[in-house]
Amino acid sequence: MNAARPSQHLRASAPAPAPPAPAPFSLFAGDWMQSTYADLGLGSHRRWYKTKRCAAAILVTYLPMAVLAWRQGLVEGAVSPTNFFADFAAYACFLVGLPLFLIAEIVIDTSTREAAEEFMSCGVVCPEDAPSVVRVQETLRRWRESRAPDAVCVLLAYALSLAILVPQFGHDPLPTWHVAGEPGSRHLTAAGYWAFFVALPLLDYVWLRLIFKTLLWIYYLYHVSRVRLALLPTHPDLTGGIGFVSEAQGRFAVLILAYGISNVAAPVGYQIAVQDYELTAMPVWGPIVGFIIGAPLLFTLPLFMFTKQLYRTKRRALSAFRERAVEHLRDIEKRWLYTEHRESLPEELRMPAEQTMLDGLYGRIHHMRVVPFDLRSLGQLIGSTLGSMATLLPLLHSRSEINEAVDVLGKLLEHLGGSH
Amino acid sequence: MAILTQASSRAVLALAVLFAGLYAYAWRNPLAADAHLIDPERFRAVEVERLKAGLPDPARVRVRDEFVAGSKPWIVVCGEVNARDELGNLTGFRRFIVGPSFKAMGGDVEGGVMDALWSAMCARKR
Secondary structure, eight states: TTHHHHHHHHHHOOOOOOHHHHHHHOOOSSSSHHHHHHHEEEEEEEHHHHHHHHHHHHHHHHHHHHHHHHHTTTTOOOOOOOGGGGGGHIIIIIIHHHHHHHHHHHHHHHHHHHHHHHHHTTBBBGGHHHHHHHHHHHHHHHHHHOHHHHHHHHHHHHHHHHHHHHGSSSSSOOOSEEEETTTSOOOEEEHHHHHOOOOOOOOHHHHHHHHHHHHHHHHHHHHHHHBBBOOOOOOOTTTTOOOHHHHHHHHTHHHHHHHHHIIHHHHHHHHHTTTTOOOTTTHHHHHHHHHHHHHHHHHHHGGGGHHHHHHHHHHHHHHHHHHHHHHHHHHHHHHHTTTTTOOOOOHHHHHHHHHHHHHHHHHHHHHHOOSSHHHHHHHHHHHHHHHHHHHHHHHHHHHHHHHHHEEEEEEHHHHHHHOO | OOOHHHHHHHHHHHHHHHHHHHHHHHHHHHHOOTSSHHHHHHEEEHHHHHHTTSSSSGOEEEEEEEEEEOOOTTEEEEEEEOOOOOTTOOOOOEEEEEEEEEEEEEBOOHHHHHHHHHHHSSBBOO
C-alpha cells in the first residue's frame, strides 16, 4: 500500500493527458472500393484520376455491350427495342449516370470530411464531448472498412438486376436487345448477358454503396446532434455556427442528379418512348413524383436533428438578450432622458454605440434558423432533382405530351390562384 | 498491369475471359433480321392487348379484322376497334394502327392522314 502511494501522488501531479486526437473522418477511405481503386492505380482524387475512373467504368459497362450488340446484329437504323444503339436509357445509365455517381463519391467524401473536421476544429463540439464523437468516428471506420456492407450491396445489386431480367422471360414480353427467341425458348443475347451479369449489377452496386454511405453520414449527424454543441446564436451564418453542415448536404445534389438520370428518368423515358406508355400512367408519373418529393427530403430531414439544440440556443439567447437589453436601456433612458443635461463622461458616450451593437446582435438572434439549412443548399438539391427530370423534356416534347403536362400544371396553378 | 494486385488481376482476367466468350457466342449466333421478333400471331395478341389497355373500359373494347403488317422496323397491327369514349358512349368501329412505338386511331387523326398511314403501313400483310 505504501509503495503505491508515491506513484499515485506522481500520477496526480503529472500533467493531464491530452484529449485523444480525433480519428480522421471519412465515409470512403479504406473501404473495399477504394482499395480496388488503389490496386488499379485509380486511388487519387486528382482530376486525371476522376477521368480515368469514369473511363474505366464505361470501358467495363457500356463498351462491351456495344461491341457484343454490334457483333450479334442488334444494330439497325430505326428506333426500336431491338436496336441497342436506340436504347437511350443505356446511354443515360452508363455514359451519364455511372460517371456522375463516381464523381459524386469524390464530392461527397470531400464535403463530409470537411464538415466533420469543422465540428471539431471550430469548437462546436465541446471538448468534454469530443471523445464520444471520436468513438462514433471509430465506429464509422469499422463499418466502412468492413466487407459485409459491400457484400450486401453486391447481393442487392444482383437482385435488382434479376428483377429486371426475369420479367423478360414472362408472359408476352416485348422483344428487346437483351432477350431474343420465340416464346418458350427465349434466351439472353450476348449483350444481354453482359448487361445483366456485369454492367447493371455494377451500376446498382455503385449507387447502393452511396446510399449506404449516406446512411453512415446520417448516423454521424445523429450522434453529433445528441452531444452538447457550443452553438453561437449571434454567428453570422444564422445557424449558430453550423452552417457548414448545410453546405455539406447541398453537395449531395450530385448524387441526386446521378440517381435521377439513371434510375428515374432513364426507365421512365424507356417506358414512354419504347413501351408507348402515356404520361398519365401510374408507372410513369409515380416514380417522377416520388423522386421529386423524396430526394430533397431525404437530405433535408436529417438536419432537423439539430433543431432541438438550435431552438433552445435561440430561446436562451433571446431571453438573455431581453434581460441585458432592458438593463441597458434603463441605464440609457436614465442618463439621456430623465437627468438634467450635463457634460457626458466618455463611458456614457459609449452607451449609444453599445445599443447599436445590441440591435445588431438582436437581428442575428432573431433571424437565427432552427434548421441548419440555407436556401442555396436547398436550391442545389431541388435544382438537381428537377434537372435530372428535365432530361425527359425533349422526349415529352417529341410526343406532344409536354403540352398536356403544361396544361395540367397551368390548370393547377390557375386553381390555386383562384382559391386565394 | 504490374501494379495490379492478385485479386484485381483475377477480376480483370475474369472479365476479359467472359467478354471473349460472349464475343465468340455473338459471332457464332448472329440474330437474323427478324429472328429476335416474336411470331406474328403473338405480336398481334400483345399489341391488341396494349391497345385495349390504353382505352377507357378495356374489358368492353371490341377489335375485329386485325392483322399484322409491315416490315421491320415498322411492324404493326392494323384493324378496327370499337371502344367507349370518355363519356361512356361507344364510338363505333374505326381503324387503328398500333406497334411497339406507334399508335394511330381513326378519329384521333384526320381521315386523310389515316388513309395515308393505312396504305403505307398496312398494305403489306405478314
